[in-house]
Every structure is written in structure tokens, then in C-alpha cells.
Amino acid sequence: MAWFTCTICWPLVYASKFGGQRMKHLVKLAVAASMLFAASASAQTTTPFPASVEASIQSVLPRMIAWRRDFHEHPELSYEEVRTSRVVAAHLRSLRLEVRTGVAQTGVVGVLRGGRPGPVIALRADMDALPVTEEGDLPFRSRARGHYNGQDVGIMHACGHDTHVAVLMAAATVLASQREQLAGAVIFVFQPSEEGAPPGGLGGARRMLAENVFGDLQPEAIYGLHAWPQASGTVTMISGPMMAGSDRIDITVTGSQTHGAQPHAGIDPIVASSQIINALQTVPSRQMDAVGSPVIVTIGMIQGGVRYNIIPQTVQMQGTLRYLNPETRERFYERIRRTITETAAATGATAEVTITENAIPTVNPPELMARTRAAVTRALGEDHVLNGQPVMPAEDFAYFQQAVPGIFFFYGVNPPGVTQAEAAPNHNPRFFAHEPAMETALRAMLAVTLDRVGGNTQS
Ligand SMILES: [Zn+2]
Numbered sequence: 001m002a003w004f005t006c007t008i009c010w011p012l013v014y015a016s017k018f019g020g021q022r023m024k025h026l027v028k029l030a031v032a033a034s035m036l037f038a039a040s041a042s043a044q045t046t047t048p049f050p051a052s053v054e055a056s057i058q059s060v061l062p063r064m065i066a067w068r069r070d071f072h073e074h075p076e077l078s079y080e081e082v083r084t085s086r087v088v089a090a091h092l093r094s095l096r097l098e099v100r101t102g103v104a105q106t107g108v109v110g111v112l113r114g115g116r117p118g119p120v121i122a123l124r125a126d127m128d129a130l131p132v133t134e135e136g137d138l139p140f141r142s143r144a145r146g147h148y149n150g151q152d153v154g155i156m157h158a159c160g161h162d163t164h165v166a167v168l169m170a171a172a173t174v175l176a177s178q179r180e181q182l183a184g185a186v187i188f189v190f191q192p193s194e195e196g197a198p199p200g201g202l203g204g205a206r207r208m209l210a211e212n213v214f215g216d217l218q219p220e221a222i223y224g225l226h227a228w229p230q231a232s233g234t235v236t237m238i239s240g241p242m243m244a245g246s247d248r249i250d251i252t253v254t255g256s257q258t259h260g261a262q263p264h265a266g267i268d269p270i271v272a273s274s275q276i277i278n279a280l281q282t283v284p285s286r287q288m289d290a291v292g293s294p295v296i297v298t299i300g301m302i303q304g305g306v307r308y309n310i311i312p313q314t315v316q317m318q319g320t321l322r323y324l325n326p327e328t329r330e331r332f333y334e335r336i337r338r339t340i341t342e343t344a345a346a347t348g349a350t351a352e353v354t355i356t357e358n359a360i361p362t363v364n365p366p367e368l369m370a371r372t373r374a375a376v377t378r379a380l381g382e383d384h385v386l387n388g389q390p391v392m393p394a395e396d397f398a399y400f401q402q403a404v405p406g407i408f409f410f411y412g413v414n415p416p417g418v419t420q421a422e423a424a425p426n427h428n429p430r431f432f433a434h435e436p437a438m439e440t441a442l443r444a445m446l447a448v449t450l451d452r453v454g455g456n457t458q459s
Pocket residue numbers: 159160161194226
């Protein structure tokens with residue numbers, strides 16, 4: 001790919017810790033590099049794609065970058081992706097796709113039917129941003145603000161979903177240009193609300209499925225990708241469990257209110273809670289198989305008491321539970337409940353535990369992964385397709401995988417010279433996606449699609 005060998009840009013960029021002054025220079029240089037990349041893209045010498053596909057890729061690259069910057073500057077929170085879905089729908093209509101809007105409130109679905117019969121596949125991008133105030137001085141940085149959980153918040157594409165949307169719009173553009181040659185159909189799924197379900201409601205993937213996202217078509221496979229702090233120009237393909245199941249836990253510990261100087265006259269739920277928090281850490285470290293069933297217990301919120309010399313009646317805690325192996329979920333939760341209620345009982349308190357499903361694990365079926373990996377390797381070259389370890393963040397793409405065989409993979413977005421340890425992680429106010437990496441994501445998406453519905457476009 002052109003930018004892999006862009007010797008003008010790369011020496012300008014040097015390794016740096018994120019968050020510091022040097023990162024500011026790095027980001028500026030990376031933006032400059034991506035502008036140069038747009039100009040130098042035509043320097044490409046080899047491609048696994050037929051000439052007409054390659055020409056379409058080259059022509060869409062500058063627009064893909066422009067779309068991404070526009071979305072980055074105008075981020076929208078979960079189920080508020082009104083502007084984003086309007087831009088997406090208008091573009092899909094301009095490509096003469098069959099477009100449905102309002103699927104799961106702000107979701108958009110586009111269908112491209114090829115000139116010949118063949119399989120149906122689906123490609124998915126998530127559209128929502130996060131309640132994060134962007135730091136740094138990108139020329140297209142977000143100044144957007146909104147309301148979240150009753151608070152006034154900054155809004156930022158701190159998870160790279162702006163790039164996912166732009167890449168899928170670009171893929172739709174290229175594939176639409178090949179319409180007559182395609183054998184089958186492609187469903188483009190632009191999903192709202194990936195970042196977490198609203199209280200009592202469904203997240204975007206589950207809601208789209210509940211609202212018949214695929215219509216009367218039945219896809220044979222669905223593919224999705226995610227920006228990830230790894231080397232730009234690479235994709236990471238993980239067979240089997242890839243991302244964790246993630247559920248929310250709410251705990252109420254009830255004691256008996258008393259004077260701070262007369263604890264024996266009551267039951268202290270604060271002391272009970274501190275023992276519960278510590279005891280919970282023995283679930284991963286002492287009660288579950290560390291290799292066969294990696295799990296995480298994190299208590300992220302604790303609230304109790306109103307005054308320094310009153311032992312309160314109750315303490316509330318909230319946390320997240322993560323697990324990779326779906327088969328051990330019930331055992332994990334049985335041990336969580338037992339540890340909480342019996343630790344509370346030992347202090348004389350009681351504990352009520354509620355676990356709410358948030359996302360199931362993202363698991364890539366090995367056979368489909370082998371085929372996908374081969375197609376992406378043909379497009380990118382072996383050096384650009386990495387193996388990886390599963391990670392404990394979650395992704396509601398997993399629900400699409402429940403309905404349709406599906407593959408999810410990462411594409412690296414670190415600026416050249418920045419290691420994974422140095423890069424700002426997803427959800428950080430300095431999360432930064434190096435734009436030339438989007439070309440890799442686009443090529444990977446086109447490769448997996450043309451592998452299924454390529455028809456006459458197959459080289
Ligand atoms: Zn994300």
C-alpha cells in the first residue's frame with residue numbers, strides 16, 4: 001500500500017508517550033503525513049484487486065478521510081446519532097442502494113444487490129461516540145457537548161467509531177462501483193449505541209436484531225472491525241474468543257444504622273463492603289481457572305453514609321464482570337453471589353446482588369476465521385496480518401455473531417513509531433486514529449467481501 005512505503009512521512013514521526021508535549025507534535029505530524037498520504041496514494045505499485053476495484057479505492061480515499069474528519073468533529077452519543085445517520089443514509093442513497101433508516105432508532109441499513117445471484121453477506125460499523133472531552137489540538141477536534149447521566153459532558157469519538165463509519169461508507173462506494181460484477185448482495189449495517197445499553201433498554205446490536213435488521217435477506221456471514229492501538233497498516237485476527245462477555249453488577253449491603261462510637265449497637269455495612277470488595281478479588285485469583293476461564297471483577301462505584309460519625313444503614317456498589325469463556329459464565333456468577341452474600345453474612349449484614357447482561361463474548365468461529373484470514377492476507381500481505389491475544393473489553397457485535405456466523409477483527413491505528421504501550425488507549429481523551437490506517441481497514445473489508453460475492457471482480 002502506498003503509505004507503507006511513504007518515505008516522506010515516516011521519518012518525521014518519532015516514538016512518544018501519549019499525553020505529553022511530544023505527542024502534540026506527533027499528532028500534528030501524523031495529520032500532515034495523512035494529508036501527504038492522500039496525495040501520494042496513487043504511487044501504489046502492486047495490488048491484489050482488479051484494476052477497476054483499485055481505481056475505485058484510489059478515488060474514494062480522500063473522501064474517506066474527509067468523512068472521518070467530519071464525523072470526528074460532530075460526534076453523537078448513543079441513540080443520538082441523528083446527524084451521522086443522515087449523512088450515511090444520504091450517501092448510501094447517492095450510491096443507489098436500498099436504504100432503511102430508523103432501524104433501532106438511529107440505525108441505517110443499506111442493501112447493495114449485485115448483477116448476478118450469489119450469497120448475502122453483511123458488513124457492520126458502529127456510529128456512537130462517548131461522553132469524553134477531547135484533548136489535543138487536532139484541526140478537526142470535537143467541541144461538541146451534551147448530556148449524559150444528568151451531567152453536562154464533552155463528546156468525543158474516543159473509540160474510533162468515526163473511522164468505522166467512514167471505512168464502511170468507502171467500502172459501499174467501491175462495491176457499488178462494481179455492482180454489475182458482484183454475485184450476491186451486501187448489507188451495510190450502520191449501528192447505533194455500541195458503547196452500552198441504556199438503563200433497562202437494549203444496546204444497538206440487540207435492538208437492530210430485534211427490529212429485523214436484515215429484512216427478508218439471510219446473510220451467510222457478517223464482518224466488523226475495530227480501531228485498536230496497534231501498528232498502523234496491520235490487522236489482528238484472533239480465532240475463538242476475542243473479546244469478553246461484560247455484565248453489570250449492582251450490590252446493596254444492608255446493615256443496621258448506629259452511632260459511629262457504638263458500632264456494637266448496629267451492623268456496619270461499610271466494613272462489610274470493604275470485606276466484600278477484597279473477597280471478590282479471590283474469585284478471579286482463587287476460585288476460577290486462570291487459564292480456562294479468565295475473569296475480571298471490578299467495583300467501579302461505592303456509595304454509603306452521609307456523616308463522619310454515623311454508621312449508615314446501607315451501602316451501594318456497582319461494578320463490571322468480565323469473562324471470556326461462555327461455558328463458565330454461570331459458575332463465575334455462582335461464585336460471585338456466594339462470596340458476596342456469605343462475606344456479608346459473616347459480618348451480620350445482608351447483601352442483595354443483581355447481575356444485568358450487557359454483552360456476551362465476541363467469539364470468532366475458527367473455520368470462518370481461517371477463510372477470512374486467507375482473504376485478508378492475500379490483500380494486505382502476510383506481514384500485515386497479526387495474531388493476537390483475547391482482550392477483556394466487550395463488543396456487542398457478539399450478538400450479530402449469535403444470529404449469523406461472524407468475524408470481528410482489529411485494525412491498528414497507532415501513528416508510526418508509537419508502540420501499543422505508548423498509545424492512548426480507546427476511551428482516553430487523547431485516543432488518536434492515524435488516518436492512513438483506514439486504507440488498511442478498507443482493503444481488509446473489501447477483501448473479505450469480494451471473497452464471498454466477488455463474482456467477476458475476483459482476480
Ligand atoms: Zn468501540
